[in-house]
Amino acid sequence: MIDVVELKMVGPIGLVTINNPPANALSFAVVKGLDETIKRCMADAACQAVVVTGAGRMFVAGADIREFNLPKPDDVPELHDMIMGIEDSQKPVIAAINGLALGGGLELTMGCHYRLIAAAAQVGQPEVKLGFIPGAGGTQRLPRLAGIAVALDLILDGEPISARKALELGIADEIVEGDVVARAIVVAEEKAKTGQIRRTGSQIDKLGGWDAAKFAEARKKAAAMARGVEHYVAAVDCVEVAATMPFAEGLKIERATFVTLRDSDKAKAMRYMFFAEREVAKILDLPREIKGAVIKQAGVVGSGTMGGGIAMCFANAGVPVVLLDVSDEQIAVGMKKVQSTYASQVARGRLTQDAMDKRMALITPSTDFFSLNAADIVIEAVFEDMDLKKEIFKTLDAACKPDAVLASNTSSLDINEIARATRRADKVVGVHFFSPANVMKLVENVRTAKASKETVATVMNLSKALDKIGVLVGVGDGFVGNRMLHVARRIAEFMVEEGALPWQVDKVLVDYGFPMGVFAVNDLAGVDVGVSIRRGQKKLYEGRRHPVLMDKVFAMGRLGQKSKAGWYDYPEGSRAGVPSEAVEKMIFETSKELGLTRRAFSEDEILANYLTALANTGAHVLDEKLAIRGADIDVIWHYGYGFPRYRGGPMFHADLVGLDEVYETAAKLQRTYGDWMKPSPLLKFLADAGKKISEYTCPTSA
Ligand code: T1G
Numbered sequence: 001m002i003d004v005v006e007l008k009m010v011g012p013i014g015l016v017t018i019n020n021p022p023a024n025a026l027s028f029a030v031v032k033g034l035d036e037t038i039k040r041c042m043a044d045a046a047c048q049a050v051v052v053t054g055a056g057r058m059f060v061a062g063a064d065i066r067e068f069n070l071p072k073p074d075d076v077p078e079l080h081d082m083i084m085g086i087e088d089s090q091k092p093v094i095a096a097i098n099g100l101a102l103g104g105g106l107e108l109t110m111g112c113h114y115r116l117i118a119a120a121a122q123v124g125q126p127e128v129k130l131g132f133i134p135g136a137g138g139t140q141r142l143p144r145l146a147g148i149a150v151a152l153d154l155i156l157d158g159e160p161i162s163a164r165k166a167l168e169l170g171i172a173d174e175i176v177e178g179d180v181v182a183r184a185i186v187v188a189e190e191k192a193k194t195g196q197i198r199r200t201g202s203q204i205d206k207l208g209g210w211d212a213a214k215f216a217e218a219r220k221k222a223a224a225m226a227r228g229v230e231h232y233v234a235a236v237d238c239v240e241v242a243a244t245m246p247f248a249e250g251l252k253i254e255r256a257t258f259v260t261l262r263d264s265d266k267a268k269a270m271r272y273m274f275f276a277e278r279e280v281a282k283i284l285d286l287p288r289e290i291k292g293a294v295i296k297q298a299g300v301v302g303s304g305t306m307g308g309g310i311a312m313c314f315a316n317a318g319v320p321v322v323l324l325d326v327s328d329e330q331i332a333v334g335m336k337k338v339q340s341t342y343a344s345q346v347a348r349g350r351l352t353q354d355a356m357d358k359r360m361a362l363i364t365p366s367t368d369f370f371s372l373n374a375a376d377i378v379i380e381a382v383f384e385d386m387d388l389k390k391e392i393f394k395t396l397d398a399a400c401k402p403d404a405v406l407a408s409n410t411s412s413l414d415i416n417e418i419a420r421a422t423r424r425a426d427k428v429v430g431v432h433f434f435s436p437a438n439v440m441k442l443v444e445n446v447r448t449a450k451a452s453k454e455t456v457a458t459v460m461n462l463s464k465a466l467d468k469i470g471v472l473v474g475v476g477d478g479f480v481g482n483r484m485l486h487v488a489r490r491i492a493e494f495m496v497e498e499g500a501l502p503w504q505v506d507k508v509l510v511d512y513g514f515p516m517g518v519f520a521v522n523d524l525a526g527v528d529v530g531v532s533i534r535r536g537q538k539k540l541y542e543g544r545r546h547p548v549l550m551d552k553v554f555a556m557g558r559l560g561q562k563s564k565a566g567w568y569d570y571p572e573g574s575r576a577g578v579p580s581e582a583v584e585k586m587i588f589e590t591s592k593e594l595g596l597t598r599r600a601f602s603e604d605e606i607l608a609n610y611l612t613a614l615a616n617t618g619a620h621v622l623d624e625k626l627a628i629r630g631a632d633i634d635v636i637w638h639y640g641y642g643f644p645r646y647r648g649g650p651m652f653h654a655d656l657v658g659l660d661e662v663y664e665t666a667a668k669l670q671r672t673y674g675d676w677m678k679p680s681p682l683l684k685f686l687a688d689a690g691k692k693i694s695e696y697t698c699p700t701s702a
Contacts (some may be wrong), residue, residue: 302336
């Protein structure tokens with residue numbers, strides 16, 4: 001007996017339990033086991049019907065994503081053939097959906113003849129999130145059970161639905177409040193007696209009502225849902241096939257479409273991201289016994305955009321938080337901003353008034369540091385001034401309880417220096433939120449030189465509790481994300497000095513899949529902010545070639561969106577920039593001043609240079625052990641900088657290009673741009689070893 005699939009006879013009923021923790025995924029072993037077990041039941045005269053269920057809290061979370069890059073062993077049947085075998089079988093097979101049934105899990109139940117579902121269970125087809133479509137009959141059987149419109153909604157949305165909804169839509173036949181397996185056995189006995197078998201593939205009554213024009217409309221909507229990827233439209237195509245072609249033909253077309261999509265680089269990138277974003281939580285030198293503190297009370301110092309946003313994160317997670325500022329006037333402004341952000345969510349129907357009131361009640365305004373004495377963590381979010389921050393940390397050290405963690409939201413200052421201003425350097429860390437903090441998922445948790453493991457565990461847990469993705473990084477200029485951005489932005493500016501234009505660079509990046517180009521981002525964040533960061537970095541990078549354009553845009557009084565002019569012009573009422581003639585003129589003049597003869601840049605060259613700057617700097621970050629894994633960098637870039645999920649991230653992209661080529665490009669760019677592009681030794685090492693940087697883990701952690 002294969003133990004990932006267990007068979008137990010309950011009277012005349014074969015109870016088949018899938019037991020493959022943690023998610024009961026349909027691994028090769030499970031598919032083989034299910035196939036053999038069901039066949040055994042069919043061949044056994046003593047077995048009159050079969051119940052299929054999952055062990056533990058899940059039914060089946062889908063096909064095993066870990067095995068997608070592996071060749072299927074010859075003795076394992078294809079998942080869709082195994083499901084077809086169930087549907088074709090001559091004895092009733094009943095699915096007892098005890099918990100989550102996703103993807104191949106739901107498809108397995110739809111191949112069964114009847115579906116009973118536990119009241120708390122959910123079902124869904126999440127495949128679009130992985131870059132492909134249901135591949136084991138979902139696009140053919142779901143429309144037959146629930147109709148075309150519902151099938152399209154579920155497949156394109158990817159989110160699971162409740163048991164009640166599944167019943168309402170015809171996906172489940174019965175909801176069971178108590179023991180779903182016990183009830184399924186009773187139903188199985190009844191069906192065995194009456195010899196009733198209802199095969200999903202033979203049902204056609206819900207397939208009508210859609211003509212070619214309606215499908216064309218659905219395709220248009222699907223295309224608009226996901227820029228840069230093909231699988232949303234492909235899903236509509238397959239559902240159309242369900243409505244217009246015989247079942248067997250539909251299954252074949254779905255299969256072929258699925259396989260092509262599954263093997264594409266984009267889908268590979270998306271499943272890489274699935275595991276990467278789970279991997280970041282694993283800190284290699286943090287033993288399991290170190291649990292970290294649970295944050296029950298928090299404090300935030302500084303009620304500006306960042307501080308207010310961070311306070312909202314706590315309130316959103318139900319954690320009481322004291323929001324502190326220097327004066328009654330300041331804190332009143334801060335609270336007003338929080339209030340109006342919530343109010344606009346209520347106005348847009350994203351939040352109920354009641355929820356807003358509860359959240360506001362969790363935020364206590366204060367001007368007194370001693371009101372922070374009950375906080376388990378205090379996050380400082382004042383402006384970037386080392387002396388001010390040190391002063392605040394000294395005060396916090398005196399005001400807060402001895403075991404409280406003191407964290408800084410700085411994006412550019414040396415937190416080790418800040419930590420030295422306290423007597424609890426082991427409890428000082430960085431928590432670099434991204435703006436707007438209440439929206440952006442990413443937090444770079446910065447491990448200081450003296451931070452204890454307990455403190456690291458506390459902030460990693462906190463990220464999770466706040467529904468953020470926390471990535472552990474080390475102290476260094478710009479940590480991980482901004483360090484890379486700042487180099488790539490310089491390379492972009494150099495290209496503009498030499499012949500490209502900001503809007504040309506931005507278009508290349510948007511076409512690649514970024515939500516905005518690098519110059520548009522600078523306009524959004526503030527050209528003045530960019531200039532001030534560069535001034536702060538002057539000493540660090542003395543002797544390097546420095547781009548001059550940002551300073552000139554700033555000198556023209558163009559601060560970005562807030563002054564309606566930056567790299568772009570922003571006509572009244574518009575947040576989308578249009579190319580600026582004044583900036584273009586300034587760029588041409590600057591090239592002349594620099595003695596550069598402007599030349600044409602192809603889109604490929606711009607993209608390659610920009611992405612090489614990111615990957616090469618990311619490799620340096622790993623060289624310096626400021627991130628734990630290559631994949632952590634990709635998670636940072638997706639969640640903090642909008643790197644398209646279907647591209648996987650700068651390090652994943654570098655592997656696709658080939659690390660030797662990335663190294664060569666960096667070396668070539670170094671000749672023009674100097675040490676910004678000094679090629680990383682790690683790139684060379686991995687290229688020579690034939691290894692991938694997206695799979696690389698630093699020998700010791702950050
Ligand atoms: N394959 C392999 N491992 C999986 C898995 C899967 N499908 N689902 C979860 N895991 C692992 C996960 O990596 C983690 O492992 C552990 O389970 C717990 O997950 C043919 C082709 C089910 C909602 O897309 O959405 O079927 O880190 O930490 O928050 O058409 O996991 O502990 O080692 O996320 O409770 C479609 C993906 C597959 C579902 C649970 N299915 N999974 O969330 O825990 S494609 C999916 C999830 C398919 C067919 C197609 C979530 C979850 P580790 P977790 P969670």
